[in-house]
Amino acid sequence: MFSPTLLACALALAAGAAIAAPPPLTLAEAVQRAVEHSRQLAAQGHFTAAASAMAQAAAQLPDPVLKAGVDNLPVSGADRYRIGADSMTMRRIGVMQELTSSDKRRWRAARFEREADRSRAVAAALTADIQRDAASAWLERYYLERMSAELAAQLALARDEIAALQAAYRGGRASQQALLDAQAALLALQDRATELALQSRNAGIALQRWTGVAPDAPLAGAPQTNTLGIDPASLDALLEHHPQVAVLTRQAELAQAEAGLARASRSNDWSVEVALQQRGPGYPSMVSFGVSVPLQWDRTRRQDRELAARLAMADQAQAERDEGLRAHAADVRSQVAQWQAGRERVTRYEQETLPLAAARTAAVLAAYRGGKASLADVLAARRTEGEQRLQALQLERDNARTWAQLTYLQPAHAGGKEAP
Numbered sequence: 001m002f003s004p005t006l007l008a009c010a011l012a013l014a015a016g017a018a019i020a021a022p023p024p025l026t027l028a029e030a031v032q033r034a035v036e037h038s039r040q041l042a043a044q045g046h047f048t049a050a051a052s053a054m055a056q057a058a059a060q061l062p063d064p065v066l067k068a069g070v071d072n073l074p075v076s077g078a079d080r081y082r083i084g085a086d087s088m089t090m091r092r093i094g095v096m097q098e099l100t101s102s103d104k105r106r107w108r109a110a111r112f113e114r115e116a117d118r119s120r121a122v123a124a125a126l127t128a129d130i131q132r133d134a135a136s137a138w139l140e141r142y143y144l145e146r147m148s149a150e151l152a153a154q155l156a157l158a159r160d161e162i163a164a165l166q167a168a169y170r171g172g173r174a175s176q177q178a179l180l181d182a183q184a185a186l187l188a189l190q191d192r193a194t195e196l197a198l199q200s201r202n203a204g205i206a207l208q209r210w211t212g213v214a215p216d217a218p219l220a221g222a223p224q225t226n227t228l229g230i231d232p233a234s235l236d237a238l239l240e241h242h243p244q245v246a247v248l249t250r251q252a253e254l255a256q257a258e259a260g261l262a263r264a265s266r267s268n269d270w271s272v273e274v275a276l277q278q279r280g281p282g283y284p285s286m287v288s289f290g291v292s293v294p295l296q297w298d299r300t301r302r303q304d305r306e307l308a309a310r311l312a313m314a315d316q317a318q319a320e321r322d323e324g325l326r327a328h329a330a331d332v333r334s335q336v337a338q339w340q341a342g343r344e345r346v347t348r349y350e351q352e353t354l355p356l357a358a359a360r361t362a363a364v365l366a367a368y369r370g371g372k373a374s375l376a377d378v379l380a381a382r383r384t385e386g387e388q389r390l391q392a393l394q395l396e397r398d399n400a401r402t403w404a405q406l407t408y409l410q411p412a413h414a415g416g417k418e419a420p
Contacts, residue, residue, distance in 0.1 A: 024220035025213055027138050031412060033211040034134030040126050048119040055112035059105050065096040067275065084280030094275025094288070101269065107261040114257045118250035125243035127411035134210040135404040141203035142219050143397035147390060148196045154386040155193060158186040161379050168375055178376045185383065225396075225403040226343055232336045239329050243410060248321035255314035262310040266303045268294045335405055342399035349392040357385040 035041065072088040079085035162182050168174035204215030230238060239245060271292040278285045296303060364381040367373035 022213075022217060024218045025138070025211070026220040027135060027223050030138040030207065030211050030213075031131045031134050031408070033213065034130050035127060037210065037212045038126070038130050040130070041123055044119055044123040044126060048116050048123065051112050051116035051119055055109045055116060058108035058112055061100055061105070062098045065098075066093075067096055067273070068093045071277065087279060087283050090277040090279050090286065092275050092277045092288075094273055096271055096273040096292075098269055098271045101264065101267055104261065104264040104267070104269070107257060107264045111254065111257040111261055114250065114254040118247065118254055121243065121246040121250040124411050125247050128243045128408055130210065131412055132404055132408035134207070135408055136401055137203060137207040137210055138219065139222070139397065139400040139404055141200060141207050142222055143393055143400065144196060144200040144203050145219070147393045147397075148193065148200055150386070150389055150393060151189065151193045151196060154383075154390075155186070155189050157382060157386070158182065158189055161382070162186060165375065165379075174375055178379075181376075182379060222400070225400045226346075228336075228339065228403070229407050230409065232333075235329065235332060235336070238409070239325060239332060241410065242325075242328050242332075245321065245325050245328055248317070248324045252314065252317040252321045255310070255317040259307070259310035259314045262303075262307040266296075266299070266307065268296065332406070332409065335402055339399060339402040339406060342395065342402060346392070346395050346399055349388070349395060353388055354385075354392060357381075357388045361385045 069092050070083060071090045071092055072086070073083065074080045074086050074089065083089055083091065162179070165174050165179045165182050169176060169179050201215065207213065208215050273288075273290050273292070275288045276285065277288060361378075361381040361384075364373050364377050368375065368378045
């Protein structure tokens with residue numbers, strides 16, 4: 001008999017263990033954890049902040065330049081190195097300001113703003129990639145564990161079959177060949193189980209890489225992958241906002257901004273300067289002022305060539321964006337067709353192939369009990385049914401991968417994206 005104190009302690013320990021056990025990891029939680037766990041997104045955020053700060057700085061005038069010096073200092077004669085002795089010697093202090101045009105400053109700021117926009121688009125594309133890869137890793141581990149469980153059931157059945165065949169062989173009701181075939185089938189199943197166990201461990205490591213959870217953390221049930229969160233009929237409008245296409249669009253806008261800056265750079269930036277010049281005692285002080293203007297001696301070979309190069313790069317970026325849109329549209333349409341075909345195959349297995357295999361096994365077993373079929377026929381039917389169940393899981397896994405690719409075409413919202 002347990003004392004009340006021991007019973008209370010046991011209940012407390014059981015309750016503590018239940019509280020300490022982590023809840024099963026859902027697909028949506030894995031996707032959200034992957035985004036929170038990523039350092040790529042943090043790095044991209046720093047780049048965006050830097051570009052935004054540079055855009056504000058680029059819109060300002062350059063800092064004024066303080067200029068100081070001594071003019072016309074004698075280096076020979078009786079007054080050499082004496083500042084206040086000669087009437088020509090002057091101590092000078094002044095300020096120079098470069099007057100960059102407002103148009104050029106606006107394009108400089110616009111260039112960094114387009115850099116920031118492109119960085120945000122890259123961050124969105126990274127988010128979608130991370131969510132898609134994390135979802136694929138979760139689904140991979142989930143289906144590999146289901147396949148391992150199915151294979152474990154087949155291994156147990158194979159061992160029972162060998163035991164039955166050994167008894168039948170000793171009683172003269174089964175041949176040695178049938179026993180050897182069953183043992184060879186068991187070895188093949190064990191080899192396959194070892195391979196699946198390795199794949200499952202690797203899938204757990206991959207999921208840990210994205211989410212940070214333990215490789216053996218329990219998983220929740222699979223999402224419904226028989227429906228898509230996108231409408232295949234509206235793919236054109238969706239792909240216009242595809243993250244990778246958005247990156248190419250922002251790149252084209254950045255190239256346009258650089259072309260605008262090159263066009264604005266064809267105008268000269270003037271500089272103005274004011275200086276106070278102080279001479280020795282008895283000599284009046286003076287003020288000097290002036291304007292500096294760069295001379296574009298070879299504009300057709302310098303400024304015009306730079307503008308032509310930037311315009312060509314802008315055309316290149318736009319062409320790459322258009323080609324990227326076509327490529328992504330073809331890929332997504334192919335994935336949609338692949339998912340639809342996979343869905344049909346999975347449904348056919350669920351509704352026709354697996355029930356038919358189960359019915360065939362039941363029919364062979366009934367015939368065996370009636371003396372019209374051999375034990376080898378029963379074992380072959382069971383193996384065929386088990387193999388088809390594994391094939392059905394393989395089909396589900398492949399189709400779930402395609403489902404994840406389509407579901408996370410665009411980044412899910414920060415709170416996580418529940419599977420449909």
